[in-house]
Amino acid sequence: MVGERPTIADVAREAGVSKGLVSFALNDRPGVSAETKTRILAVAKDLGFSPSLRARSLSSDRAFALGLVIARDPEIISGDPFFPAFIAGVESALAPVGQALVLSMVGDEASEITTYRQLASHARVDGVILSDLRRADPRIALVQSLGLKAVTLGHPDIPSALPAVSLDDGPGIQSAVAHLVELGHRRIAHVSGPSRMLHGSRRSASFAQALAGLDLQPGPIVETDYSAADGARATRDLLALADRPTAIVYANDPMAIAGLGIAQRAGFTVPGDLSITGFDGSEVGQYIHPALTTVTTEAQAWGRQAAEALLRVIAGETVDDIELTPATLVIRESSARPGTATIRSAM
Amino acid sequence: MVGERPTIADVAREAGVSKGLVSFALNDRPGVSAETKTRILAVAKDLGFSPSLRARSLSSDRAFALGLVIARDPEIISGDPFFPAFIAGVESALAPVGQALVLSMVGDEASEITTYRQLASHARVDGVILSDLRRADPRIALVQSLGLKAVTLGHPDIPSALPAVSLDDGPGIQSAVAHLVELGHRRIAHVSGPSRMLHGSRRSASFAQALAGLDLQPGPIVETDYSAADGARATRDLLALADRPTAIVYANDPMAIAGLGIAQRAGFTVPGDLSITGFDGSEVGQYIHPALTTVTTEAQAWGRQAAEALLRVIAGETVDDIELTPATLVIRESSARPGTATIRSAM
DNA sequence: TTGTACGCGTTATCAT
DNA sequence: ATGATAACGCGTACAA
Numbered sequence: 001m002v003g004e005r006p007t008i009a010d011v012a013r014e015a016g017v018s019k020g021l022v023s024f025a026l027n028d029r030p031g032v033s034a035e036t037k038t039r040i041l042a043v044a045k046d047l048g049f050s051p052s053l054r055a056r057s058l059s060s061d062r063a064f065a066l067g068l069v070i071a072r073d074p075e076i077i078s079g080d081p082f083f084p085a086f087i088a089g090v091e092s093a094l095a096p097v098g099q100a101l102v103l104s105m106v107g108d109e110a111s112e113i114t115t116y117r118q119l120a121s122h123a124r125v126d127g128v129i130l131s132d133l134r135r136a137d138p139r140i141a142l143v144q145s146l147g148l149k150a151v152t153l154g155h156p157d158i159p160s161a162l163p164a165v166s167l168d169d170g171p172g173i174q175s176a177v178a179h180l181v182e183l184g185h186r187r188i189a190h191v192s193g194p195s196r197m198l199h200g201s202r203r204s205a206s207f208a209q210a211l212a213g214l215d216l217q218p219g220p221i222v223e224t225d226y227s228a229a230d231g232a233r234a235t236r237d238l239l240a241l242a243d244r245p246t247a248i249v250y251a252n253d254p255m256a257i258a259g260l261g262i263a264q265r266a267g268f269t270v271p272g273d274l275s276i277t278g279f280d281g282s283e284v285g286q287y288i289h290p291a292l293t294t295v296t297t298e299a300q301a302w303g304r305q306a307a308e309a310l311l312r313v314i315a316g317e318t319v320d321d322i323e324l325t326p327a328t329l330v331i332r333e334s335s336a337r338p339g340t341a342t343i344r345s346a347m
Numbered sequence: 348m349v350g351e352r353p354t355i356a357d358v359a360r361e362a363g364v365s366k367g368l369v370s371f372a373l374n375d376r377p378g379v380s381a382e383t384k385t386r387i388l389a390v391a392k393d394l395g396f397s398p399s400l401r402a403r404s405l406s407s408d409r410a411f412a413l414g415l416v417i418a419r420d421p422e423i424i425s426g427d428p429f430f431p432a433f434i435a436g437v438e439s440a441l442a443p444v445g446q447a448l449v450l451s452m453v454g455d456e457a458s459e460i461t462t463y464r465q466l467a468s469h470a471r472v473d474g475v476i477l478s479d480l481r482r483a484d485p486r487i488a489l490v491q492s493l494g495l496k497a498v499t500l501g502h503p504d505i506p507s508a509l510p511a512v513s514l515d516d517g518p519g520i521q522s523a524v525a526h527l528v529e530l531g532h533r534r535i536a537h538v539s540g541p542s543r544m545l546h547g548s549r550r551s552a553s554f555a556q557a558l559a560g561l562d563l564q565p566g567p568i569v570e571t572d573y574s575a576a577d578g579a580r581a582t583r584d585l586l587a588l589a590d591r592p593t594a595i596v597y598a599n600d601p602m603a604i605a606g607l608g609i610a611q612r613a614g615f616t617v618p619g620d621l622s623i624t625g626f627d628g629s630e631v632g633q634y635i636h637p638a639l640t641t642v643t644t645e646a647q648a649w650g651r652q653a654a655e656a657l658l659r660v661i662a663g664e665t666v667d668d669i670e671l672t673p674a675t676l677v678i679r680e681s682s683a684r685p686g687t688a689t690i691r692s693a694m
Numbered sequence: 695t696t697g698t699a700c701g702c703g704t705t706a707t708c709a710t
Numbered sequence: 711a712t713g714a715t716a717a718c719g720c721g722t723a724c725a726a
Binding site: 364365366367368371378379380383405406407408 | 695696700
Binding site for chain 2: 050052053054055057058061063065074075076077078079081082083084085087088091095098100101102103104105106107111115118119121122123124227228229231232254257258259260261262264265282283284286287288289291300
């Protein structure tokens with residue numbers, strides 16, 4: 001090995017000072033004369049010195065890394081556009097400050113707990129981003145007890161001392177419902193995510209509220225696990241109803257796209273016989289026929305903000321809850337007046 | 348702070364032996380009498396001792412983590428089912444052995460290089476998995492020069508000392524072509540990935556080869572960046588051709604689904620007027636109408652094998668190239684004899 | 695089996 | 711106010 005990397009001792013020797021002083025100079029701490037500091041910095045730069053992350057980790061008891069544990073079936077995550085964009089956002093906040101993201105994907109909730117314990121006991125990360133909040137989410141107490149700093153994505157339904165970085169789904173769902181009602185729909189159904197997940201139950205609640213606010217009967221709500229398979233099943237069930245809905249609000253895009261397929265397969269036209277709306281704005285939604293009316297969220301911004309908030313928490317700052325721009329409706333072709341002939345636009 | 352975690356010194360004192368011996372006992376190394384070893388292990392367990400990852404990192408100069416750098420537009424990754432499944436596979440190999448995955452997502456190739464340099468200079472990971480291999484991929488030399496252990500996903504097109512963990516796309520593409528030809532198609536086009544990416548150019552090559560092998564004219568190949576948007580554009584272009592193809596083989600599912608939408612929008616029926624096949628087997632492909640004929644790859648197994656191979660490389664073992672089960676065709680509804688009436692199966 | 699130096703930065707304590 | 715010294719964190723490795 002040729003390139004022995006220089007240590008702080010090398011810098012100290014070369015600059016004719018002590019290790020401690022070099023450390024002080026490098027970390028902008030008082031007690032170093034301007035002149036000496038300049039010299040130390042010059043030598044450090046000259047030698048190409050960069051502190052060993054490992055030594056720094058050991059002595060300062062920090063990992064310089066954040067954790068994200070995704071506890072979902074990979075099959076379901078695969079169809080969902082949320083996490084890649086979210087992670088890209090996290091990355092954009094971490095890269096500039098030399099921090100890293102440790103990602104775990106686990107299938108069940110038991111190994112989820114284990115994973116957090118491992119991250120904490122190995123001190124692999126300084127904090128975690130809690131995504132996919134659940135009802136009375138046990139992770140909130142868990143991370144506290146493990147001494148892990150954390151932020152939550154969205155507001156928990158239980159008291160929490162953790163800063164929440166939230167993006168309100170409500171307005172998006174409500175505009176979708178309002179849009180459909182405006183078009184003349186009266187029997188509107190919702191294919192929701194799992195009710196144990198807060199975004200699942202909150203989107204349902206927003207849906208019900210929106211209908212109630214417009215003095216309409218609550219439409220049927222079918223719960224799913226967010227998978228396309230479950231979205232397909234829910235759609236089949238809804239279309240088999242005696243008073244089948246004329247519109248369905250889906251809790252994510254993969255289910256909406258699957259639902260579209262099921263409806264077409266069953267001989268219904270979309271949006272003629274059935275209007276549908278998605279959630280989360282996948283790219284492919286723009287190109288299917290009819291193009292999917294959906295609700296978009298800024299997942300990337302969410303990731304960046306969550307990571308930045310967590311970094312501040314780790315730095316010891318007090319961080320307030322953060323509210324991002326709410327989800328907004330994007331109207332495309334899959335929603336229309338009930339009974340409209342199928343559109344067939346030119347290419 | 349109440350729970351001061353026990354150190355190896357605590358265990359040593361309690362067991363009445365030296366630190367060194369405890370280390371030996373814990374790591375199953377010779378030189379410890381069976382009796383003493385049992386006692387040491389008992390004490391360690393009793394005290395709830397687990398070695399500090401940081402101290403181990405510093406003294407043994409290992410990170411106990413693997414890196415994966417994804418250099419693609421998050422928008423494109425979002426639609427692609429590959430990475431989530433792949434990462435889940437990686438995770439399944441790492442979790443049992445206490446290793447972690449450090450994930451980076453970068454937008455451009457410049458920051459990609461920077462990222463590898465950072466990972467190496469901070470010694471953040473012990474090795475990296477090189478995915479999305481490109482023509483004359485500079486990362487192969489880069490990781491060598493940085494002293495990073497690595498495995499490649501697929502065989503590079505340049506000499507490489509790195510073990511390759513490969514899943515052959517060829518048979519999948521070839522069966523797709525053979526399937527279409529068998530159905531009677533003669534003008535078959537390919538919407539490919541970027542030619543600078545090896546899987547992009549290899550799928551194209553397999554496509555061309557398959558046609559040649561069946562004594563057919565090479566069909567048009569339109570190159571894309573794998574995005575649904577580009578898949579849509581390519582489809583529009585192909586359908587506008589004077590001798591438009593009767594079948595299109597897409598290099599991934601999002602493009603195939605977008606292509607389906609574009610074709611339908613332009614008034615073509617699928618598979619009546621146009622047959623299409625996808626690649627990578629997204630879940631939603633089963634539920635669209637018509638259900639997507641596609642080529643599936645076992646991304647999760649790939650992730651597990653790649654991670655395991657890399658761990659062995661890091662452990663100093665000699666690792667041979669690994670070939671996984673090749674991609675296979677799954678025939679569904681989007682492919683049929685040219686000129687067939689659109690299917691409309693019952694629900 | 696033991697003792698101890700070592701890896702490398704951080705920080706508390708001292709000296710000037 | 712500047713700077714030096716040394717202890718510290720915690721395993722690992724090697725000489726004894």
